Amino acid sequence: MKKINILSASLALILFTNQEVNAQFKLSDIFKKVTEKTTTTSATGTPTTFEIGQGIKEALQIGVSAGADRLSVKDGFLGNLAVKILMPPEAQKVERTLRGIGLNKLCDNVITSLNRAAEDAATEAKPIFISAIKQMTLTDATNILLGNKDSATEYFKRVTTAQLMQKFSPIVTTSLNKVNATKYYSDLTSQYNRLPLVKPVNTNLTEYVTQKAIEGLFVEVAKEELKIRDNFSSRSTTLLQKVFGYADKKKG
Numbered sequence: 001m002k003k004i005n006i007l008s009a010s011l012a013l014i015l016f017t018n019q020e021v022n023a024q025f026k027l028s029d030i031f032k033k034v035t036e037k038t039t040t041t042s043a044t045g046t047p048t049t050f051e052i053g054q055g056i057k058e059a060l061q062i063g064v065s066a067g068a069d070r071l072s073v074k075d076g077f078l079g080n081l082a083v084k085i086l087m088p089p090e091a092q093k094v095e096r097t098l099r100g101i102g103l104n105k106l107c108d109n110v111i112t113s114l115n116r117a118a119e120d121a122a123t124e125a126k127p128i129f130i131s132a133i134k135q136m137t138l139t140d141a142t143n144i145l146l147g148n149k150d151s152a153t154e155y156f157k158r159v160t161t162a163q164l165m166q167k168f169s170p171i172v173t174t175s176l177n178k179v180n181a182t183k184y185y186s187d188l189t190s191q192y193n194r195l196p197l198v199k200p201v202n203t204n205l206t207e208y209v210t211q212k213a214i215e216g217l218f219v220e221v222a223k224e225e226l227k228i229r230d231n232f233s234s235r236s237t238t239l240l241q242k243v244f245g246y247a248d249k250k251k252g
Contacts (some may be wrong), residue, residue: 004159010241013033020116022185025089031048035172041126043238043241043242043245044244044245045162045242047243047246047247049138049142050138050243050245051239051251052138052141052142052145052243053136053138053141053142053178054239055142055240055242055243055244056136056144056145056152056243057133057134057136057141058143058237058240059152059225059228059235059240059243059244059248060129060133060144060152060225061130061133061225062228062236063152063221063225063227063228064125064126064129064130064133064156064221064224064226065126065130066225067097067125067217067220067221067224068122068123068126068129068220068223068252070215070220071118071122071125071216071217071220072119072120072122072123072125073118073119073230074119075115075119076118076119076218077115077116077118077119077122077213077216078111078115080110080216082216082219083212083215083216083219083220085111085115085209085212085213085216086111086115087107087110087111088203088208089203090203091185091188091189091203092200094159094188094189094192094201095107095251096197097192097198098188098191098192103188105189106184106187106188107188108179109184110181110184110188112179112186113176113179113180113184114176114181114182114185114187114205114212116179116181117172117175117176117178117179117181117209117213118170118171118172118175118209118212118213120174120178120179121168121172121175121209121210121213122173122213122216122217124167124168124171125149125164125168126218127158128160128163128167128178129160129221130154130162132155132159132160135159137156145243145244145246145247146251147243148227149225149226149230150222150225150226151225152221152225152248153218153221153222153225156218156221159173160244161214164217165210165211165213165214167208168186168205168210168213169206169210169248171186172209172210172242173206173212176205176206181205181209182205182244185203185205189201189202189203226238228244229247
């Protein structure tokens, strides 16, 4: 009789344990479904002003990081036709003339070195953009969200250009010397200026490359801004989907 009671108790314990485990599995399934539902529905509806601010800052941080990273590697400028730095306008006649007499290598060296200097400088762009994002007001964020497709890029131009010029200029000067751009350009203009009846060419290379490097950054930032505005798949978080989905409806 004692053995039967022990056996019964053991069976009861096993059944209770199995029921508890099954209950836990069912409870976890319920939580999973609730979470999935919450995640899905939280991507819709009208975002708060705070969410708009956070969403715009998140989108811009993703965008400027991607844009700056693309340009700061080897061939980031040189291999990108949209931002590749060519000869300064006043030196393009020089280039045509020198290529016409077989000095292609000299011209190519100048162009390559100008782009290498810009790629060096681009590594310093991201912290400046991130700082501008952190200082952005909620009004700025709302205006960007509901503004034109280049509103964020225009915002960056307005608030970062002066700082970028100041930061880039010494880096570009160092880079131009490091990659021999100054020497190559001096050789090129010297060759040209020795030709009879030509107007001597003098260019402030640092100023020119700095300006072109900054313009290139804004081109890449504009691409990223357009990508997030136009492509749902680029809205990588629930917050981005909610904020930019709201903007789509407002503009639709």
